[in-house]
Amino acid sequence: MKMKGAQILIELLKKEGVTTIFGYPGGSVIDIYDALYQAPEIKHILVRHEQAAAHAADGYARTTGRVGVCMATSGPGSTNLVTGLANAYMDSIPIIAITGQVVTRLIGKDAFQEADTTGITMPITKHNFLIKSIHELPLIVREAFLIASTGRPGPVLIDIPKDVQVAEVDFNYPEKFEIPGYKPTYRGHFNQINMTAQAIKEATRPLFYVGGGVIASGASDILLEVVEKTDIPVTYTLMAKGAIPEDHRLSLGWLGMHGSYHANKAIMNCDLLIAVGARFDDRVTGNTTTFANRAKIVHIDIDPAEIGKNVKIHIPIVGDARNILSELNKRTEAKKHDEWLETIEKWKKEYTPKPPANNELVAQTIIESVYQATQGDAILVTDVGQHQMWAAKHFLCHRPRRWASSGGLGTMGFGLPAAIGAQIGNPDQTVVLFSGDGSIMMKIQELITAVNNCLPLKIFVLNNNYLGMVRQWQECFFDCRYSSTHIINPDLANLAQAFGAEGIPVQNQEELDRAMPRVLEVKDHPVLVDCHISKETNVYPFVPPGKSLDEMILE
Amino acid sequence: MQHIISVLVENKPRVLARVASLFARRGYNIESLAVGHTQDPDVSRITLVVRGDEDILEQITKQLYKLIEVIKVGDFTEISYVDRELSLIKVNAPSNLRGEIVQTAEIFRARIVDVSEKSLLIEVTGTSDKIDALKQLMKKYGIIEMTRTGKIALARGGQSL
Numbered sequence: 001m002k003m004k005g006a007q008i009l010i011e012l013l014k015k016e017g018v019t020t021i022f023g024y025p026g027g028s029v030i031d032i033y034d035a036l037y038q039a040p041e042i043k044h045i046l047v048r049h050e051q052a053a054a055h056a057a058d059g060y061a062r063t064t065g066r067v068g069v070c071m072a073t074s075g076p077g078s079t080n081l082v083t084g085l086a087n088a089y090m091d092s093i094p095i096i097a098i099t100g101q102v103v104t105r106l107i108g109k110d111a112f113q114e115a116d117t118t119g120i121t122m123p124i125t126k127h128n129f130l131i132k133s134i135h136e137l138p139l140i141v142r143e144a145f146l147i148a149s150t151g152r153p154g155p156v157l158i159d160i161p162k163d164v165q166v167a168e169v170d171f172n173y174p175e176k177f178e179i180p181g182y183k184p185t186y187r188g189h190f191n192q193i194n195m196t197a198q199a200i201k202e203a204t205r206p207l208f209y210v211g212g213g214v215i216a217s218g219a220s221d222i223l224l225e226v227v228e229k230t231d232i233p234v235t236y237t238l239m240a241k242g243a244i245p246e247d248h249r250l251s252l253g254w255l256g257m258h259g260s261y262h263a264n265k266a267i268m269n270c271d272l273l274i275a276v277g278a279r280f281d282d283r284v285t286g287n288t289t290t291f292a293n294r295a296k297i298v299h300i301d302i303d304p305a306e307i308g309k310n311v312k313i314h315i316p317i318v319g320d321a322r323n324i325l326s327e328l329n330k331r332t333e334a335k336k337h338d339e340w341l342e343t344i345e346k347w348k349k350e351y352t353p354k355p356p357a358n359n360e361l362v363a364q365t366i367i368e369s370v371y372q373a374t375q376g377d378a379i380l381v382t383d384v385g386q387h388q389m390w391a392a393k394h395f396l397c398h399r400p401r402r403w404a405s406s407g408g409l410g411t412m413g414f415g416l417p418a419a420i421g422a423q424i425g426n427p428d429q430t431v432v433l434f435s436g437d438g439s440i441m442m443k444i445q446e447l448i449t450a451v452n453n454c455l456p457l458k459i460f461v462l463n464n465n466y467l468g469m470v471r472q473w474q475e476c477f478f479d480c481r482y483s484s485t486h487i488i489n490p491d492l493a494n495l496a497q498a499f500g501a502e503g504i505p506v507q508n509q510e511e512l513d514r515a516m517p518r519v520l521e522v523k524d525h526p527v528l529v530d531c532h533i534s535k536e537t538n539v540y541p542f543v544p545p546g547k548s549l550d551e552m553i554l555e
Numbered sequence: 556m557q558h559i560i561s562v563l564v565e566n567k568p569r570v571l572a573r574v575a576s577l578f579a580r581r582g583y584n585i586e587s588l589a590v591g592h593t594q595d596p597d598v599s600r601i602t603l604v605v606r607g608d609e610d611i612l613e614q615i616t617k618q619l620y621k622l623i624e625v626i627k628v629g630d631f632t633e634i635s636y637v638d639r640e641l642s643l644i645k646v647n648a649p650s651n652l653r654g655e656i657v658q659t660a661e662i663f664r665a666r667i668v669d670v671s672e673k674s675l676l677i678e679v680t681g682t683s684d685k686i687d688a689l690k691q692l693m694k695k696y697g698i699i700e701m702t703r704t705g706k707i708a709l710a711r712g713g714q715s716l
Contacts, residue, residue: 122573123580127623130568147623180565181626305617308610 005134006035006165009098012141014041015173018069020060020424021045021098022053022417026073027113028100031165045424045453048445050077052417054084054155055443057095059418061088062404063379064425065218067149068095074102075113078159079120083411085155086124090408091239092212094153096144097125101161104132117159126154134167139174151184152303153216184302188319188327195315196274196298197331203272203296205340206232209255212239212407213277213301219322220244220400223276226329231337233344235263237278239407242397252344256284257543258389261351262344264541264549267292269343274298277321280310281408282545290548300324353540354555360534361508363387363462367394369509370432370460373516378430378458379422381405383415383439386468389539391434413442416459420446423455430458430520437463437489447499450526457526458519461492464535472538476553496528505530557586558612559631559638559708561716562601565624566592573622574601583607583615587640589705598626602707629716636710641678642686642703643668646696648675656696663689674699 003011009032013021022045025033036044047053050072057068072081078099088095102111118130127147129140140158148156200206214223214236220243227234227250234244235252244251253260255267267273273295278284285291288311298315299307307316317324353364367390370378380395382388382405397403404422406414419433440461450457471485493503502522506512506529519527541552564570571590578585586604593600605615612630619628631638648656653675657667660677663685669676679689686703710716 118569119572122569122576132568179623181620182623303621305614305621307617309614 001170002168003171004031004035004165005137005160005167005169006031008134008137008169008171009141009160009165010035010039010042011171012138013069014039016141016145017066018042021069021071022047022056022060022421023071024048024050024053024073024077026077026100028074028102028162029071029077029098031162032071032098032100032160045420045449047417047449049443050080051084051413052420052443052446052449054081054095054097055087055411055414055417056421056424058084058088058093058414059381059404059421060425061093061095061421062418063401063422065401066425067145068093068421069098070095071098072100073113074100074117075115078117079115082120082124085121085157087406087409087411087414088155089124089126091406092153092216093155094148095155096148097155097157099157099159100165101130101159103163104161105163107161117157121157124155125157128157128159130159131161131164134164134169137164138172139177142174142177143179146179147182151182152213185304185318186302186320186323188300188317188324192315192317193324193327194331196317196328199272199296199298199315200230200232200332200335204337205270206230206272206274206337207266207270207295208232208234208274208276209236209267209278210234210240210243210276211237211278213321214240214243215400217277217302217321218400219276219325222322222325222329224248226325226332229329230332230335231341232274233266233341235259235266237281237284237407238392238405240278241392241403241405242400245398246396247398254392255549257286257545258539258541261541261552261554262347264543264552265347266344268294268548268550270295272296272298274300276300276325277302279306282310285311285549286543286551287546287548351541351554361506361512361531362534362537363390364394365509366460366462366512366531366533367391367434369512369516370458371395373520374430374432378402378432379404379426381415381419381422381431381433383435384410384412385436385439386472386539387434387436387439387462390462395432395434412439415439416443416446416450419457419459420450420453420455423450423457424453432458433460435459435461436468437461437465437492438467438487440492441489444495447496447501447526447528451500454524455526456523459526459528461528461530462533463489463492463530464533464537465489466535469539471536475536475538476542476544492528492530496526501526501528503528503530505532507532556608556632557604557606559636559706560603560605560615561629561631561708562603562619562625563593563627564599564601565626566597566599567624570599570624571601573624574619577618577622581614581618583611587705589707591707602705604706631708631710631716634710634714634716635712636708638682638706638708639680640683640686640704640706641680642690642701644677644679644690644693644701645674645699646677646693647673647699648696649673652696656693659692660689665689
C-alpha cells in the first residue's frame with residue numbers, strides 16, 4: 001500500500017515505541033502534523049518555543065530512560081532547537097530531533113525559512129541526517145534511534161524536506177540493517193578488569209568516582225553491590241546524582257567546584273581512583289595536574305575518546321559500565337577500609353556550613369523543607385546557577401533517574417521545559433523544580449504549556465534579584481563590581497496567576513511552611529512559589545576555577 | 556611530529572565536512588588532505604597529514620572513530636608505506652631557456668603536458684621533498700602558477716591499513 005512520507009514517519013515512530021512528541025508546527029512540517037493529527041497513539045505536547053521542545057524531550061529522556069522526541073519546522077524552528085541539542089549532547093542524553101526542511105529543489109537557494117540545519121547541528125549532535133529521497137526515510141529513522149540510544153547516547157537530528165514528506169511509496173520496514181562504522185564496545189577487556197580487581201586488592205585508600213554513564217547503562221544496583229562488598233566510598237558528578245543512595249554510608253556526595261568538602265579531600269588523598277562513566281570535566285577536576293595525583297587511576301567508559309582526554313589513566317577499560325562492573329564484581333573479594341573511612345569521616349566533621357542568620361529565608365532551608373515535605377519522594381529538576389548547587393546539595397536522591405539538571409552545558413532556561421518533560425514521562429510522580437529568578441525568566445512562557453496540559457509541577461523560584469552565581473564570582477574575583485547582575489523581576493507569583501497557574505509569594509520560613517501543604521496537594525495545575533531569599537548568599541565550598549580541589553574557599 | 560593518517564569512510568554526503576569540522580572544532584591542524592574513491596564505490600579514503608604529539612594523535616584517531624561514517628582509521632607512521640603527491644607547475648619558458656627547463660624536468664621524471672609560446676606546464680609526481688626540489692629549481696624561471704594535491708599513501712607489502 002502506498003503511503004506518504006509523513007505517514008511512514010509516524011508509523012516508524014510508533015514502531016520505536018514513541019508515545020510523546022514535544023514540538024511546534026510550521027510550514028515545513030505541516031504534513032507531518034497532519035499525519036500526527038490522524039495518529040491518536042502519539043501525544044503531541046505543544047510548547048511555545050522550540051528550544052523548550054528539545055529541553056522537554058531531554059527531561060523526558062533523563063527521567064524515563066526512553067528516547068525523547070522533539071520536532072520543529074525549518075529555518076528558525078530548527079535553529080531554536082540548537083541550545084537544546086547542545087545541552088543533550090554535552091550530557092549524553094538520547095533525543096531525536098525531527099526538523100522540516102524546504103523542498104529539495106530549493107535547498108541551497110536561500111528559500112523562505114531555509115537554514116543549513118544539518119550543517120549547523122553537526123558539532124552538537126551525535127549524528128544527523130538530511131533525507132534526500134523518500135526511499136531513504138525508513139532506514140534513516142531506524143538508524144537514528146539506534147545511534148541515539150546505544151553506545152554513548154546522544155541527540156540525533158533528522159532533517160526532512162517537505163517534498164519527501166508528501167512523496168508516496170510502498171512502506172517497507174527495514175527489519176535488519178547494519179551501520180559499517182558504528183560498533184560500540186560493550187564488553188570490557190578481560191585483562192584490564194583483572195588488573196583493576198588486583199588494584200582494589202592492593203589499595204588502602206580506594207575511591208569510586210562515577211558519572212552519568214552509570215545512569216545511562218543502568219549500573220546503579222551493580223555499583224552498589226561492588227562498593228558494599230569492597231567497602232569503597234563513592235563520590236559522583238552532578239550527572240550521577242542518585243546513582244547510589246545519597247544517604248548511604250559510602251556516599252560522599254558529589255565532587256568538584258562546589259562539591260562536598262570531604263569528597264574533594266578524598267580525591268586528593270586516595271591511592272586508587274576508579275572512574276566509571278565520567279569524563280574528568282574541568283568543573284570536577286579543577287587543576288588536572290594535581291587531581292588525584294597520589295592515585296592509580298582506572299577509567300571505565302564506553303567512549304574510548306574520553307579515556308586519557310583530560311587526565312593520564314593507568315588502567316583504561318572501554319565498555320559498558322554495567323557489564324564491566326558485573327565482571328569486576330565477580331573478581332573482587334570482600335574488603336574493609338575502616339581506617340580510610342574514618343579519615344573521611346573526620347574530614348566530614350571538619351567542615352560544617354554556617355547556619356543561616358535568624359529568620360532570613362535562605363535557599364538551604366527552603367530546599368530542606370521541600371525535601372522533608374515530599375519525604376524525598378519526588379523527581380528533582382533544576383535550572384542553572386546557585387539554586388542548582390543548593391538543590392543538588394540539600395535535596396537528596398536515592399535512586400537513578402530522579403534528577404534532571406543541565407550538567408555540561410549549564411543551560412539557564414533548561415529547568416521549566418525539562419520539568420514538563422519529566423512530568424509528562426512520569427505522570428504519577430511529584431515533580432519539583434528549583435529555579436532562580438534569572439533562569440525562570442528565560443523560559444517563563446512554558447508555564448502556559450504546563451497549564452494547558454494540567455501538569456502539577458511544584459516550582460520553587462529562589463529569588464534573590466541577582467544572577468547569583470555570576471554575582472558570587474564578581475564578589476570573589478571582581479571586587480564586588482556587580483556588572484549587570486542585579487535584576488529587576490516582574491511579580492512572579494502574579495505572573496504565574498496570569499498564566500492560569502497558582503502563584504504564592506513567600507517572604508519567610510513561616511509563610512513557606514504555611515504554603516507547603518497547598519503546594520503539594522494540587523494535582524491539576526502548576527504552582528509557582530516565589531521565595532524571596534537573602535540577597536547575597538554564596539555557594540560554599542567553592543574551588544576557584546583552575547585551582548586544586550584541596551584549595552577550597554569555605555566561607 | 557608529522558603523521559599521515561588514512562581514514563576510510565562511507566561515501567556519503569557531508570562526510571568530508573564532518574571530518575573537517577571535527578579538526579576545526581578540536582583545534583587540530585590539517586597540513587594536507589586528499590579524498591578519493593577506493594576499489595569499493597561505497598567507500599572513500601581520506602588521507603590527512605597532521606602534526607602533533609602522541610596524545611594529540613590518539614585523540615584525533617579516537618575522535619575520528621566517533622564519527623558514524625568513519626569505518627577505519629590508520630596511522631602510516633607505524634608501518635612501512637609509499638606516499639605520493641602530484642603537482643602541476645606552469646613556468647615561464649622563453650625559447651632560449653626551454654631546453655634547460657625540459658632537461659631539468661626529465662631529471663625529476665616529470666612530464667611536459669602543455670606547451671605555449673611563453674610557457675611550459677610540468678606534471679610531477681613523487682614525495683613532498685621531490686616536488687619541493689623541482690619547485691625550487693623552477694623558481695628562477697618564474698612560476699606562473701602552481702597546484703599540488705594532498706599526500707596519498709598506501710602500506711607496502713601485502714598488508715592494508
